[in-house]
Amino acid sequence: MLELEAERIAHGGIAVAHHEGRVVFVADAIPGERVLARVTDDGHDRFWRADTLEVLEASPDRVPHVWAEASVDRAPERRAGGAEFGHIAPVRQRALKAEVLRDALSRFGGIEHEVLVRAVDPALAPGVRADGTGWRTRMRLHVAEDGTVGPYAARSHTVVPVASVPLAVDALAALAPLADRFPGAVSIDLIAPSGDFAQLVVSDGERMPRGERPVTTEIVGDRSFSVDRDGFWQVHRGAAATLTEAVRDAVDADRFDPRAANLDLYGGVGLLAAAVGDRFGDTMRITSVEADERATAHAGANLADWVGARAVTARVDRFLVQLESDAGAGERARLRDATVVLDPPRSGAGREVVDRIAALRPRQLVYVACDPVALARDVGLLRQHGYELEHLEAFDLFPSTHHVEAVARLAAIV
Incomplete structure (x- = not known):
């Protein structure tokens, strides 16, 4: 057993402490608390992992856990997973998430940027409770x-x-x-x-x-989206509407050209392409790219209101290689005038995709991210190509967990 003082929250939602010069990652503690912990993994030279067994000096932000079965009162091996911030007051949860994102941007993106994590607007999420419960669909x-x-x-x-x-x-x-x-x-x-x-x-x-996948309907504002029942859709009741507004607002209208070769990468069933289209009109040209064939089929139908919209089934990296190879002078000019929206998986876009996007030299990128480190790493890579972070919003789309969503705009600096 160790007595530990939690110092800060690391990426992943685990508190950081030190014991005799060694880093200890301790679960279920809040920075500023003193806890009694049991080491669960001491097989590393540089760090150990531990579970909180008892809170000796509690943070003023500690609250009764929103999920009794995940509380520190239970033995660690009996604590339900998936609500690792449920013992922290919501305002402090958002502050900790902002710290993690800000630190990631500094360490991996090479920039200092102020971050505020906002709660979801209750008007966009009926039935969701302010205590961090009632949001998972x-x-x-x-x-x-x-x-x-x-x-x-x-x-x-x-x-x-x-x-x-x-x-x-x-x-x-x-x-x-x-x-x-x-x-x-x-x-x-x-x-x-x-x-x-x-x-x-x-x-x-x-x-x-393949032929037996049921389809459901999601409503965002005045629009309906078809999506496979087992397909990807945002989990928080208000997430799709929140991201629709955030992406729509993040696009710099002065840089947006509806006739350019605009792209929606990792486009899913077309949610974010529709967000851009609703702002800039039914003549907007945009190509939504998604590796999942079923999602692409739904995107084609969901984007039918825009005559210039199309949905392509392809891996994003391979699509970009082919796009660069096939583009003539006219298409290259339209790509340089383009806005690129991308919503990659948790691992981020990565170096190859970032390099391919940057080679096309689009005017602006709107990057939707659910992982602070992946976003920061890709921001750092884009900065090497002459793109700078101009706009950043973060949203608490996963209350009572350590996860956070961010929407960033980067623009080519001439």
């Missing part, structure tokens, strides 16, 4: 060998029985079969689309046949 429960249902314990693959799922929207919380058993099943998905009824899907681990 999609969640997965796992099934143990004996059929017991529950989330995994934090940082493990052990199924933990629970009596509640407070992060879920009310429709999913009511639907969750927490007291039932499902022998032979692997997982249970709960989905509450904004334009459809709440659904429970039991999976035995077998992949669903």
Whole structure:
């Protein structure tokens, strides 16, 4: 056992402490607290990992955990995972997330930039509670060998029985079969689309046949989006509307040319391309690129209101290689006038994609990111190509967790 003083929050939501000169990453502690912790991993020369067992000196920002089954009062191996900030007052949660993003931009992006993480506007997220609960419209429960249902314990693959799922929207919380058993099943998905009824899907681990994927409807403002029931969609009830507004506002109108070869990379079912189109009109030209064939098919239909919109099924890196290879002088000029929106996976766009985008020299980039370090790394790479960060907004789309979403605009500096 160690007595540790938590100093700051690291990327990943774990507090940083020191013991006899060694870094200790300790879960379930808040910076400024003194805790009694048990080391769980001492196999590294430079750091250890530990779990908080008891809070000796509590932060004024410590609150009763929003999920009793994830509380520090439980043994670490019995704490439900997925709500690692649920013991922290929401205002402090957002401040800690801002610190992580600001630090990442400094260390990996080479820039000092002020960051404010904003709560989702309640008007965009009906039913979501200010205490960091009631926001998840999609969640997965796992099934143990004996059929017991529950989330995994934090940082493990052990199924933990629970009596509640407070992060879920009310429709999913009511639907969750927490007291039932499902022998032979692997997982249970709960989905509450904004334009459809709440659904429970039991999976035995077998992949669903391509032709049998059910489709649901999501509503964002006045628009409807078709998306596969098991396809990607933003999890927070107000996330799609929040990002629609943020991306629309992030585009610099003075740099936007509706006739340019505008791009929506990692475009999914076309949510962000539609956001740009709603601002700049139905003659806007934009190509949405997505590797998932089903998502691309939905994007084609979802973007049908724009005569210049098209959806392409391709890996983004391969699409950019082909685009550069095939572009004639006229298309190269239209690419230089372009706005590029990109919403890459958690790992970020990466060097190859960043290099390919920069080679096309678009006027501006609007980058949507769910990982601070990946965003900062890509910002640093883009700065090497002469792009600078001009605009940054961050949103608390994952309350009671360490995750944060950011929307950044970078522009080519002539």
